[in-house]
Amino acid sequence: MSDSAARELGRKSSGLSTRVSVVLFALLAVGVAVWFGAVELDPLTVAGLALLFVAVAAVYSAVKIVEAYEKEALTVFGEYRELLEPGLHFVPPFVSKTYPFDMRTQTLDVPRQEAITEDNSPVTADAVVYIKVMDAKRAFLEVDDYRTATSNLAQTTLRAVLGDMELDETLSKREKINRRIRHELEGPTDEWGVRVEAVEVREVNPSPDVQRAMEQQTSAERKRRAMILEAQGERRSAIEKAEGDKQANILEAQGEKQASVLEAQGEAISTVLRAKSAESMGERAIIERGMESLETIGQGESTTFVLPQELTSLLGRYGEHLTGGDVGGGSGLESLEFDEGTREMLGIDSIEELAAGNGDVDLDLEMESADIESGDIESSDIELEDEIE
Known part of the structure; x- marks a missing residue:
């Protein structure tokens, strides 16, 4: 049974019970009066009481009070008559019925x-x-x-x-x-x-099975998204690391390049100095090398020495040069010039041009970047003389 039907049945039952209660109370009052002799039970008295009860019931049945939120449909002898608006209404007693309708939501x-x-x-x-x-x-x-x-x-x-x-x-x-x-x-x-x-x-x-499947699907989707985010993070980290390694390699290569350039510049300057020193020394460098060899030979235990004829001649010329005498009748010891083939083989001409700064050889010595000071040149000159000796 619906809620509306239950409420309507309750309203009807309430009205019916009220009427029945009134009738029963009236009958009870008459019975008590007759029992105690207060009222004589004669036909006229019974008829009067009956008329009184009928009048009360008629008035009660004829009066209808409609609530403010309701409308009631009125039927007389089962025929629809009208809708009763909120308020007090009088309807035909005993033959009319009303059906309430709640007009609220x-x-x-x-x-x-x-x-x-x-x-x-x-x-x-x-x-x-x-x-x-x-x-x-x-x-x-x-x-x-x-x-x-x-x-x-x-x-x-x-x-x-x-x-x-x-x-x-x-x-x-x-x-x-x-x-x-x-x-x-x-x-x-x-x-x-x-x-x-x-x-x-x-x-x-x-259904429960579908709910479990949906939960598994949701869990798998969340795991997939987590894996994607993790992979993207690793990818970005790898890119950043690769960029860092790239910059480090570039800086390292630039440093090695600059070091190679400076080393090449130093080698070029050293080569020029050696060449110039060798050209100016001539036979003297050979004699000094020979003297070093004699010193080494003299430190041995042997008492007999065999000297090449060329070395003997050179020593004679060197002694004449030192003493100013005429031993051997030779000329004084002078620096010798390299012949044309030797100069070409050693690249003396190119070195001279390079040292003078007038050649066509494209060697950027960059003396300022090398930061070569006079002390360095002197040390290189000393090393060059040691190598020549």
């Missing part, structure tokens, strides 16, 4: 319904329907119980709407379900004088 709970979605997934859902009686006459004449009828229609419409949608839509598009159910209810309920003001689906739950 009413709430209908749609019981939980089971349905199969379009993709064959079982779901359960329940809803709440808000209705309001707009025409009490039509609600009285066109339908037996408008509340029960609306509730049953909402149940069948809810199952139909869920059956036309896929599972994902039923879970995510709640507003769409509400609009469709309301649209389906508006046509029939308008004929009953009832307006559907709103429909709200409270819960849509898939």
Whole structure:
């Protein structure tokens, strides 16, 4: 039994019980009076009491009070007469009936319904329907119980709407379900004088197996997103590391390049100095090397020495040069010039041009970047003389 039917039955039972209570109380009072002899039981007295009871019952039946939020349909001998507006009304006694209608917005709970979605997934859902009686006459004449009828229609419409949608839509598009159910209810309920003001689906739950599958799917999706984010982080880290290594390699290569340039410049300057020293020394360098050899030979234990003739001649010329004598009749010891073939082989001409800064050889010595000071040149000169000796 619906809530409206229960309330209406309660109202009718309350009115009937009140009338029965009045009659029973009157009969009880008459019985007590007759029992104690206060009233003599004669036909005239009984007729008067009966008329009194009938008059009271008639007045009680003729007076109707309609609440402010209600309208009541009046029938006389089962024929519809009118709608009673809120207030006090007098109706024909004993032959009239009234049927109240609540004109406020009413709430209908749609019981939980089971349905199969379009993709064959079982779901359960329940809803709440808000209705309001707009025409009490039509609600009285066109339908037996408008509340029960609306509730049953909402149940069948809810199952139909869920059956036309896929599972994902039923879970995510709640507003769409509400609009469709309301649209389906508006046509029939308008004929009953009832307006559907709103429909709200409270819960849509898939079956337990589907719920577990959805939870597993959600967990897998979260793991996938976590892996993607982790891979993106590693990728960015690798890119940053590679960029750092690249910059470090570039700086290291530039440093090695600059060191090589400075080393090449030093070698070039040393080569020029050696060449110039060798050219100016001539035979003297050879004699000094010979003297070093004699010193080494003299440190040995042997007492017999064999000297090459060329070395003897050179020593004689060197002694003549030192003493200013005429030993050997030779000329003084002078620096010798390299012949043309030797100069070409050693590249003396190119070195001279390089040292003078007038040659076509494209060697950027960059003396300022090398930062060669006079002390360095002197040390290189000393090393050059040692190598020549």
